[in-house]
Amino acid sequence: MKKVFFRKRLNAIIIAGVVMALSTLFGINRSLGGKNLQVADCFNVGVYSKQQGYTLKSIRSQLIVRTEASMNTLTVSDKYDEASDESKALRAARNRLMDLLYEEEASPPELFKANRALESAYNNLYGRLLLLDLDEGDKANLQQDHSRMRGAASQIEKSGYNEAVRQYRREVLSVFPTNILRKFCFTPEPELFE
Amino acid sequence: MKKTGRRLLFIISVILFAAASLLPAYAFVEQSEEYYVADYAHVLSSNTEDRIIKENQKLFNMTGGEIVVVTVEYLDGYYADEYAISLFNSWGVGSMERNNGMLLLLAVQENKAWLTLGDGIAEAFPPDEINSMLEKHFFREFDKGNYDKAVNSLFDKLIDWYENYYDFDINSTNTVNNPIFHAREPSPVYSHGGIRLFGFYPFAIIPFIVIGIIILAIVLSVAGFGYRRRYGYRTRFFTPSIFFFGSRHFRRPWGRPPGGFGGTSGFNPGSFRSGSGFSRGGFSSGKGGGRSGGGFSRGGRSSGGGGGRR
Numbered sequence: 001m002k003k004v005f006f007r008k009r010l011n012a013i014i015i016a017g018v019v020m021a022l023s024t025l026f027g028i029n030r031s032l033g034g035k036n037l038q039v040a041d042c043f044n045v046g047v048y049s050k051q052q053g054y055t056l057k058s059i060r061s062q063l064i065v066r067t068e069a070s071m072n073t074l075t076v077s078d079k080y081d082e083a084s085d086e087s088k089a090l091r092a093a094r095n096r097l098m099d100l101l102y103e104e105e106a107s108p109p110e111l112f113k114a115n116r117a118l119e120s121a122y123n124n125l126y127g128r129l130l131l132l133d134l135d136e137g138d139k140a141n142l143q144q145d146h147s148r149m150r151g152a153a154s155q156i157e158k159s160g161y162n163e164a165v166r167q168y169r170r171e172v173l174s175v176f177p178t179n180i181l182r183k184f185c186f187t188p189e190p191e192l193f194e
Numbered sequence: 195m196k197k198t199g200r201r202l203l204f205i206i207s208v209i210l211f212a213a214a215s216l217l218p219a220y221a222f223v224e225q226s227e228e229y230y231v232a233d234y235a236h237v238l239s240s241n242t243e244d245r246i247i248k249e250n251q252k253l254f255n256m257t258g259g260e261i262v263v264v265t266v267e268y269l270d271g272y273y274a275d276e277y278a279i280s281l282f283n284s285w286g287v288g289s290m291e292r293n294n295g296m297l298l299l300l301a302v303q304e305n306k307a308w309l310t311l312g313d314g315i316a317e318a319f320p321p322d323e324i325n326s327m328l329e330k331h332f333f334r335e336f337d338k339g340n341y342d343k344a345v346n347s348l349f350d351k352l353i354d355w356y357e358n359y360y361d362f363d364i365n366s367t368n369t370v371n372n373p374i375f376h377a378r379e380p381s382p383v384y385s386h387g388g389i390r391l392f393g394f395y396p397f398a399i400i401p402f403i404v405i406g407i408i409i410l411a412i413v414l415s416v417a418g419f420g421y422r423r424r425y426g427y428r429t430r431f432f433t434p435s436i437f438f439f440g441s442r443h444f445r446r447p448w449g450r451p452p453g454g455f456g457g458t459s460g461f462n463p464g465s466f467r468s469g470s471g472f473s474r475g476g477f478s479s480g481k482g483g484g485r486s487g488g489g490f491s492r493g494g495r496s497s498g499g500g501g502g503r504r
Contacts, residue, residue, distance in 0.1 A: 054337060054503060057305055065267075065303060151268025151303060 025184050032178065033187040039168045040190035043108055047160035059108075059159050059193055062152040063101060063115060069148040070094045070122050076138045076145075077125055083132065086125035093121040108161075108193040115156075122149060156193075165190045222277065223266055225285050235265040235302045237341035245346075249353060249364060257360045258289025258490035259315075261296045261352050263345055267303040273504045274301055274308035279496050288312040288494030295494040296352060299502075302341060307332065308502035309348075316499030318359060324501030327351055333503075 005011055046058035070090055077087040097114040100106040129142055168190065172178060182189075226232035230250040231243045246263055253259050262285065269277050278299040281287075288295020293314030300307045309324055331351050335344035353364055 052503065054305055054333070057303060062303070147270060148267060151270065154268070154271070155304060 025181070028178075028181050029185040029187055032172075032182055032185055035168075035172065036187050036189055039165060040188075042161050042164050043190075043193065047164050049160060056158065056160050057155050059111075059156050059161055060101065062155045062159070063097065063111065065152040066115070066118060066149055067094055067098055067101070069145040069152065070118060072141065072145045073122065073125060073129075073149075076134070076141055077129055079138070080129070080132055080134075083125060083128045086121070086128045090118070090121040090125045093118040108191045112193050119153070162192050162194065165192050222280055222284070223264065230260065230262055232262075232264045235267045235300065235341075237265050237300070237302055238263070238345060239342050242342050242346055246349060249349070252364050253353070253356060254289070254490060256362055256364070257294065257356060258292045259294045259296070259356050259360075260288050260492075260494075261298065261349060261356075262287050263298045263300075263349070265300040265302060265341065267301070269301045269304055269306065274299060274304075274306040274502060275310065275498070275500060275504050277301075278308040278310040278500065278502075279498060282310050282312075282494070282496040286493040286495075288314070288492070289490035290493030291490060293494045295496075297496075298345070298348065298352075300336070300341060300345070305337070306503045307336060308500055308504065310496050310498075310500035312494040313497050313499065314494070315359070316497070319355065319499075321499065321501040327355075328502055 042058070044058055044060045046055040046061070048055045071094065074087055074091060074094070077083045077090075093114070097111070097118050100111050100114050126142070126146060134142065173182060173189065223232060223234050228243065228247055231238065231246045233243060246261070250260055250262075253261070262282075264278075264281060266277075272280075278297055281299065282295070282297040285297075287297050293312035295312045296309060296315075298307070298309050307328070309328065311319055311324075328348070332344045332348040335341075335347060357364055
């Protein structure tokens with residue numbers, strides 16, 4: 001029976017077709033999956049700018065800077081009871097962002113939301129502290145940390161990550177036949193930081 | 195109406211002044227107590243800082259040069275070159291007499307760095323050389339986050355540059371009271387034969403004039419020779435008018451245009467530069483020249499020379 005089955009031309013064609021299809025899907029999964037990971041990893045390591053000839057700072061590194069700067073701001077605000085509510089809110093937002101940063105499964109949209117919450121809590125606290133009568137050392141520290149928060153926010157905007165993801169989607173994932181075949185590959189696509 | 199206009203102008207001025215004073219102060223960093231190194235980003239080790247200070251003290255005493263290293267996290271919206279030049283000029287890096295200081299700025303969170311120079315050495319150390327030095331000895335480690343190593347490596351090369359430029363050894367036993375002056379800089383300046391008249395070196399254009407005459411002679415001789423051959427009569431050799439009008443004395447009556455060879459044949463007497471165009475080519479502009487008889491005073495300025503990542 002087996003010998004008869006494998007001797008038939010039609011069966012051979014079917015088997016060859018199935019093998020080819022599976023190997024194609026496997027190949028696509030490997031190559032596309034690898035490429036997806038490479039693009040997604042730009043979130044952690046930074047995007048290489050051909051025009052400027054170096055790698056821009058990654059969003060992850062700047063989010064870490066923001067958590068550090070907000071921690072320093074909290075050390076200033078903890079001295080002033082008038083800002084205790086705002087300090088609590090910032091602490092909570094910061095802890096949320098820290099948990100996500102050190103959790104491998106956190107996606108860029110989740111980190112984006114956490115960053116926005118941090119920004120909002122920080123702005124409230126900063127505004128509150130400006131109204132208080134701080135001593136000179138605290139004022140200087142506050143300004144320095146404010147500069148770091150602002151600088152990190154600016155670097156996040158200039159990181160090029162979202163542009164890299166959009167370009168990848170436009171030039172690779174939307175092009176025939178990848179746009180059809182990728183549905184069978186079950187590989188996670190890079191997400192935008194928004 | 196006039197009064198109203200003046201009042202309006204006054205009010206607008208007050209508003210503008212108030213608005214300006216409320217603008218967020220994007221201040222540049224302050225000069226540190228150590229002067230030669232300002233590590234605001236906290237990326238340099240204490241050994242590196244000590245080394246920078248000691249070698250700069252020797253360098254300044256010997257040549258007036260200084261290599262100030264500044265590290266910051268962010269540039270507060272400025273380009274790296276703007277930031278570096280502002281620091282350089284406000285701190286007065288390098289000697290006032292020689293204007294030969296350098297300032298290395300690192301913005302670690304922005305992956306940017308800039309090396310700016312005093313005007314006195316900007317020509318001797320052009321941007322191409324600076325960028326090449328930075329690529330080879332600085333950015334490799336800088337991009338990996340090894341800022342301390344990057345600064346150390348570049349600092350070595352910059353000291354070497356000063357040693358070559360001023361022909362001295364920083365490790366020599368000369369003390370503060372015996373500064374070394376035998377620089378290779380063009381302070382006997384005018385040994386190239388340049389006497390300055392009204393801001394430029396007229397004798398510098400003599401070689402070009404000679405070359406121009408030779409070219410003119412060649413062109414004319416070719417034109418004259420061709421002419422001779424065709425029409426079988428002589429032409430003058432150095433007659434400029436032949437260029438434009440042909441041979442006045444030997445024109446055929448049926449007037450084949452002797453200017454068939456074209457007008458000026460591409461030679462334009464104004465094609466070489468005159469005046470200040472030569473004053474830069476290998477001659478001192480006077481900024482770095484001269485010899486000082488004693489110690490140096492600070493106060494260098496930069497007009498923008500340098501290289502790096504903006």
